[in-house]
Amino acid sequence: MIRPGTNGTPTTPGALPSPARPVEEMKAKVVLAGAPGVGKTSLVQRYVLGQFSENYLRTLGAVVYKRKVNVEVWTGRIVRVTMTLWDTMGEQRSNAPFHDVDLFGAQGVLGVCDITDANSVPPLRGRLVAALQASGDVPVHLLMNKSDLAADDDARAAAIGAGLDRGAPCYLTSAKAGDNVVAAFEDLARRIVERSLLPPATFDGVDRRIVAACASRPRSLEAVCREERIPVLFAEARLERLRRNGLLMYATLALDEAGRPRLSYGATGNSFPGAAVPVVR
Ligand SMILES: Nc1nc2c(ncn2[C@@H]2O[C@H](COP(=O)(O)OP(=O)(O)OP(=O)(O)O)[C@@H](O)[C@H]2O)c(=O)[nH]1
Ligand SMILES: [Mg+2]
Numbered sequence: 001m002i003r004p005g006t007n008g009t010p011t012t013p014g015a016l017p018s019p020a021r022p023v024e025e026m027k028a029k030v031v032l033a034g035a036p037g038v039g040k041t042s043l044v045q046r047y048v049l050g051q052f053s054e055n056y057l058r059t060l061g062a063v064v065y066k067r068k069v070n071v072e073v074w075t076g077r078i079v080r081v082t083m084t085l086w087d088t089m090g091e092q093r094s095n096a097p098f099h100d101v102d103l104f105g106a107q108g109v110l111g112v113c114d115i116t117d118a119n120s121v122p123p124l125r126g127r128l129v130a131a132l133q134a135s136g137d138v139p140v141h142l143l144m145n146k147s148d149l150a151a152d153d154d155a156r157a158a159a160i161g162a163g164l165d166r167g168a169p170c171y172l173t174s175a176k177a178g179d180n181v182v183a184a185f186e187d188l189a190r191r192i193v194e195r196s197l198l199p200p201a202t203f204d205g206v207d208r209r210i211v212a213a214c215a216s217r218p219r220s221l222e223a224v225c226r227e228e229r230i231p232v233l234f235a236e237a238r239l240e241r242l243r244r245n246g247l248l249m250y251a252t253l254a255l256d257e258a259g260r261p262r263l264s265y266g267a268t269g270n271s272f273p274g275a276a277v278p279v280v281r
Contacts, residue, residue: 025080028192030185031103033131034112035123036090039145042175043112044087047185052176059089062102071190074234079193083185090123103134107192108141110184111168115144118154125162132166137244139191140168143184147172147259164253167243172259180259194237201245203272206230210238211247215267218251224265239265246270 032040041059045051048065065085070078088102103109109131114120128140142163144156151172163170171184206228213219213227224235242248243265251266 024077025082026193026196027082027084028107028189029084029086029105030108030110030188030192031086031088031106031131031135032110032112033088033103033124033127034090035114035120035127038090038112038114038117038120038124039173039175040090040110040112041087043110043143043145043173043181044085046175046178046181048085052178058091059087061089063087067185069186069189071186071193072233073190073193073197074231074237075197081189081193083189085185092123103131106131106135106138107195108139108188109135110141110143110188111162111166112143112145113155113159113162114146115151115155115159115172116146116149118152118158121155121158121162124159125165128162128166128168139188139195139240140166141184141188142166142168142170143173144170145173145175147179148174148177160253160255164250167250169261169263170253170255171261172255183260190233191240194233194240195244198237198241201273203242203245207238207242207247208272210235211242211267211272214248214251214265215269218264218266220262220264245273247272 032044034040036058037056042052044065048067065087066082067085068080068082070080072078086102109128111124111128113124142159144159160170171180173180173184175181209228210224221232221235221239224239225232228235239248246268247270248265249268250263252264254262256262
């Protein structure tokens with residue numbers, strides 16, 4: 001999926017290429033899904049155009065936006081991702097299959113609900129099921145939008161519950177104020193890139209130690225970095241891959257003071273498939 005850039009930049013192991021000279025490029029389709037009026041169009045327009053409007057114009061069909069972003073991954077490389085962002089309509093007029101055509105082939109999903117309205121969460125769950133059926137097990141981020149308004153406790157709890165069920169980190173976002181919009185979109189871009197870089201089911205001694213530690217008690221990303229003495233991006237990619245392979249799960253999913261996800265990982269009790277590859281450190 002990733003192809004070498006055309007600018008001839010050499011990839012020196014350990015060296016960080018300049019963000020202005022990315023070494024690899026990839027494309028990713030990302031779908032925004034959620035109930036009507038939760039702010040999908042506003043979020044994508046805030047991210048791509050830097051604009052916000054109080055006017056509500058229902059989306060009909062799907063509108064596709066594009067934005068390129070440089071993503072730093074755990075290898076130290078920079079990948080330039082061209083994201084096509086599919087802003088889908090919230091209103092579902094029927095269950096006819098062609099309504100889900102927009103969801104096919106996505107590499108990532110941004111599920112959106114309205115933090116002031118608990119009724120926006122059940123339709124979001126439905127849209128996530130449809131999106132994941134159409135695109136397979138792709139990374140999902142859950143955006144609890146309109147954080148500039150007073151939050152509804154039920155909406156907050158329901159959204160975090162949906163995130164936990166779907167393995168989707170949650171972000172408190174405001175398309176109006178801009179809070180966490182870039183983080184939510186670009187963290188997803190990084191997860192998409194990492195997923196395409198890591199061999200899906202090859203495990204080594206680091207993986208085994210991480211799973212053993214999480215089996216004794218849930219570990220945060222920071223704890224894994226500290227204990228294994230590995231950089232954040234590297235630990236994050238490993239944890240995500242172990243989770244995808246059913247060896248870890250989110251033990252807790254909460255929000256930090258900035259409204260960004262705070263996760264801890266626990267072991268599922270499943271055993272490692274295949275033989276271990278010894279790690280030399
Ligand atoms: N206060 C506030 N209002 C918002 C925010 N995001 C969106 N809105 C408002 O909510 C309304 C609906 O926003 P849209 O972005 O059109 O919602 P949508 O999810 O695209 O709706 P559909 O296209 O019908 O599915 C508009 O009036 C926006 O101005 C936000 O973060 N804060
Ligand atoms: Mg819309």
